[in-house]
Amino acid sequence: MTRSSIRRACASTLAIVAFVAPAINGQALELPAPRGPYALGTTILHWVDAARAETSRGHERERRELMVQLWYPAAPSTLSFVPYVPEFTAIAAHAKELNAHGLALLGGGINRLRDVRAHARLDAPVLATGSPWPVVLFSPGNSVPRSIYTVLVEDLASRGFVVAAIDHPYTVAIVVLPGGRVAMQDPDEPGASFEARVAVRAADLRFALDEITRANAADGGAFAGRLDLSHVGAFGHSLGGVAAVQIAASDRRFTAVANLDGGTGEIADNIERNRVTPLLLVTKSTAAESAPTDQTLKTWGLSRTQYEALMAEERRQREATYGAMTSVAYRITVAGAQHMNFSDAPYLERDNRGIDAVRALRITSDYLAAFFERFLYERPSVLLDGPSSAHPETHWERVPR
DSSP states (O other): OOHHHHHHHHHTTOOOOOOOOOOOTTOOOOOOOOOSSSOEEEEEEEEEEEEEEOOSTTOTTSEEEEEEEEEEEBOOOOSOEEESSTTHHHHHTTHHHHHHTTOTTTTTTGGGGTTOEEEEEETOOBOOSSSOEEEEEEEOOTBOOGGGGHHHHHHHHHTTOEEEEEEOBTTBSEEEOGGGOEEEOOTTSOOOOHHHHHHHHHHHHHHHHHHHHHHHHSTTOTTTTOEEEEEEEEEEETHHHHHHHHHHHHOTTEEEEEEESOTTOOHHHHHHHOSSSOEEEEEEOOOOOOOOOHHHHHHHTOOHHHHHHHHHHHHHHHHHHHHHOSSOEEEEEETTOOGGGGSSHHHHTTOOSSSOHHHHHHHHHHHHHHHHHHHHSOOOOGGGSSOOTTOTTEEEEEEOO
16 A cells, blocks of 8 residues: 555545634624725525436435525625625524534534625626626535635635635535525435545536526626636635546636645646646645554555555656646645635634634635636736745645646
């Protein structure tokens, strides 16, 4: 067994993410403001894929449904700012069950989110001046609702993108559907394999882009003619990041893809899924791997010579993978970051262990913006050209070097 196979095994058994919510000491929550030049609007849409059956156990007779929240540059408006959790009342009704599943932020801690507002005005008209806006689709981590990424999504939209954040029923802890229906993830259900879950998420991204394309072509629709569908990106966190990489390989409408700490965190593993689309990989830092001890090798059934031969073969395969790619890949490693630092959860929980929560979000936002601006707006970006003195917490890599 090689080190990469161990990493792959760990990545293929992603568990439901548990939010651990410490006391907030009565402090009011206010989201970090987006830093782009545009005011924001948002709207929430319900889409049904008539061509696909739901695959979650007990729901096979249903069609696949998605809840999608679009965030976009908006015209001046006096409409109300959208709640951080637009479906707060329906979700709070299930707080005890969510808490029992280990999702304290949406369970016992949900009341702190009741009055939090985002910086986007609900159903404000899209800004109609200038060129159409590039589109970026977002898929959250396993079990994590789309709302828990609002800081990242708002910041990207404020820089001139239409961002579609997707709630995936049954791989998100709770999704509120029209008519008072609720789709809840069952953590005790024997789940589909990791690859099967990736495939469902990837198909959701494809379908969402189909619906966005229809919205752009609709006569008199709110987004008619305002979306630049020749420049489309995707990004995701954890399971969602892997799904984004995978769909961009097979659907050439996606021209850039970013993965936030999904899978093994290795560039080579991402390139094996997608050799053709420019990639940004942003990961937490990990401890340096050391050579296994003789005792460890014995448990693997390997001699030291066999292990070294496997490592040499792994290096050869990795270089072959790099040589077969037709695009460019970047990896930004953020020192001190943990897996959930690529979401709002540590900020909401006032958890600054390892790295300040706002700082982690700012670093991630800056690299996402730089990446999508380069490949969707075709603008230069010094952040992607080498190590950044403005971001000393990061380690920069590029393939090809």
